[in-house]
Structures are given as structure tokens and as C-alpha cells.
Amino acid sequence: MLLNSKDFLEIKQLTVPEIELILSTAESLKEISQRDIKKVPTLRGKTIINLFYEVSTRTRTSFEIAGKRMSADVVNISTNSSSVLKGEGLKDTACNLEAMKPDIIVIRHPAPGAPHMLASLLDCSVINAGDGAHEHPTQAMLDLLTIREKKGDIAGLQVAIVGDITHSRVARSNIWALTKMGAKVTVVGPKTLIPPYIEQLGVSVSYRLAEVIPKADVLMILRIQLERQHGGFFPSLREYSKLFGLNLEKLKAAKTDVLIMHPGPINRGVELDPEVADGPYSVILEQVTNGLAVRMALIYLLLGGVDI
């Protein structure tokens, strides 16, 4: 069984069987990272380029290690040390990179749709590692894997996504992923950070965290993206933290088997108190471990099995 497309651009276009294929492949690949020799020869002779126009620790490292554990050659390009500084445009950069015959280009870009443009332009596979406020599909896949591991089944779960929904690609990808898999999603945040008409994506909306906590099976806390908060969407970080930050006190009302998730990096003391982030309900580091497995699965499924 294979994916339907040469690229992995967004959750929106994925079918449920494709999502399940990626998840079960990732589950099988997790074992490799627990071996003494953490490497399999599967993708020997394949080349992956990580092209990151935004900063990243987790995602870029995760893609790099994923490629290396599968024996692919991985090259990293960050824009602050490349010809992008000389004014080279995205299209030129991409075409020049493709001239070196990579098999996959992983791109993160501040402009929504940038990976889609590359995908239509290039013959190699393109993976979206985050495009503006549009989607971050591998994050949603690793979140699904983590929830499935902990809860068994995703269908029927109550998932609350808390924070800046407007600017969050993680929220957008997760809304698509979770609703496709049959979870009930509620988005929570200040009115200024919840886009109008978001209900059309099949989610419910709440402006009060306290009324959502008791019924949630999963609390997915988003990062307040300090770099995108110049519009005065809320009076102060202190006020946001008081109303929408998760602390031990608010968590008392939660279910006893609630999962606390966060895509990272955490603003400790803003959206998540340290006692909660490091507490027993938190699966934040398991999300990172699963991120590696999901990315190994994706490059395996995209690179293997091209019908010749």
C-alpha cells in the first residue's frame, strides 16, 4: 500500500486510510530508535534536503535524524547562511537545489502555500514542515500517533485546542487530522485569536478554558507565538496567562486520564506552568519521540515504492 501523492503537503488532502498507513508504519519504525545500532539501510543512496526559511530545533533535527536512521544522505540549508541573503528567490533556490538531484525537499516557509508551489514545480517529493499559518502536517501526524498510543482509539475523544488559533498552523493541521479520525474538537482562546467562521471546519468554539477542561480527554496547548503578537490581540501576557494558561489549580477540574500536549517550544509560565509541563499528564517529550517515527515513516513511504 502506498500514499496517493508524491508530496506530503497538508492533512486536508489526506484520506483516512493514508493517515492510518502512516501511523502504523511509524509504530513499526519506532523500534529502530531503541536498538543499539539505530540505523537501517533502506534508503541508501537517497538524498534529502532540509530547506528552512524559519528557525526550528525540533522539526529540522527530527527530519535530519529520521533521514539518517533510514540511511539517506541529509543536507541542511538555513536561510541565514545561504544565497537567500543575496536576494535569491524561492523558485530559483528550489530549481538550483533540484539540479543536484535530491529525492526529497523538506521545506518550512513563512508564506502559506510555498511548499505547494515547489511541489508543482519540482519532480522530487516535497514535504511541508510548516507554511506560515496554514499547515504543519507532520506535527498533526505525531500528535495523532501520541493520542492513539495513549488512548487506543481517536474516534469519539474530546480534544481541546487552546490558544492562538488564528496564527497557528499546528491548530489547523490538527483540526483536519482529528476531525477526519472522528474526534470532537473544541477550540479555546480569546475572541481576538479565534478566526470567525472556524465552526465550518467542524469544531466547536469556547472562550472560557474553565468550561472546557472538565470534559476534555486531551488538552492541546498552543504556543503563544510572541513573534506574531504585534497586533494587540490581548492586553498583556500576564492577563493571557491568567485566563488561558494551564496551571495545576485549573487542572484539578480535569479528567484523571487527561493528556497534556504542546508542540513546543514552551513559553513556561505563559501558556503552560512548569509543574504542568513536567507533570504526570504531560506527553510532550513522547510527542517529540513520535515525531521522529512519523518522519521516518513518511520518507519511507514517499521514497520507497515508486512504480518504475
Added chain:
Amino acid sequence: MDKAAVDKALEHISRQIIQQHKGIDNLGLVGIRTKGRYLAQLIASRIKQHQGVELPVGTIDTSLYRDDVSVTPNRPILCTTQVPFAVADKKVILVDDVLYTGRTIRAALDALMDLGRSRAIELAVLIDRGHRELPIKADYVGCEIPTTVDETIKLIIDEGLKHYKVVKLKDPTAKKW
């Protein structure tokens, strides 16, 4: 091959393993994918009947070690490699249902070596159908069935290990690995 014939072949393999190893110290069975594991479990239970010792049984998936990853359009969904004993310094017997080109066994050898340096590796197969493409030979063979390349041999077995049989199918679409 009906169930009785498969049982007879498995009995043959089990007795040969016991004879060859003069007892069964330091031995482990590793099945290739799901069907290999089922057969390894059946062999282990027979050896337990004869010797009173339960051999450890593991599973490996060879998909990640194949030489045709980017050539094959249809690949099976990966199953987890799970070997619950340390292979280092153990004698490992690989178990598979059908030995054909030998390419799966080549991949399995690589996969097994990544898990540690075993003392020795042997191969047990239920059926040898010929047409080898690599210099690989089984140490224990349940039964030899002559075939042509446009046929496939399939072991049909259920999870409970209660019902099993081997069938030969004419498969004109069977692509050679």
C-alpha cells in the same frame, strides 16, 4: 498440503533441529514477518513437547533491508521487529514459510546482524520451491515442492495456529522479485 502434511513437515524440522544441536542450549527462533513467527511458534511448541524446554521466539520484518525498496510498487505494511532475547552469542534459527529466490533471507541476515553478533545463524523453511537467485540454502526443509515461476505457494494460517494449509496458485501477474 493439508494440515496433516504441514504437521508432518514441522515435526521433521523440529526433530532435525533437536538432533543437530544435541539438546537445544543457547538456541533462539526468529520468524520472518507474521507467518514466519507463527511457524516458529509451532516449531517451538513441538520442541517443548520433546525436550521440555521452551525456546524464545522473535519476529523480524525484512522490508527495510530489501534490495528492491524503490522498485516494488506494492509493499506490505511494515510489522514491528520484536526479538525478545539478546541475539549476541546465541545460535539463531531463522524461520520462514517459503524459500524462493533467497532475497528475503539475504535481507533477513542483514536485519539480524544489526541486532547483534549471533554465534551462528541457520535457516528453517516449511517449503523449498526452488528458483534461487542467490547462493542461499536452508538447513532444515519441511518439504520440497517443484514450481514454475508463474505459480505462487501460499501458507494460509490463522492467528490461533489452529488451522493451516499450503496452497499452490497459478498467478500470471506474479512478478519476480
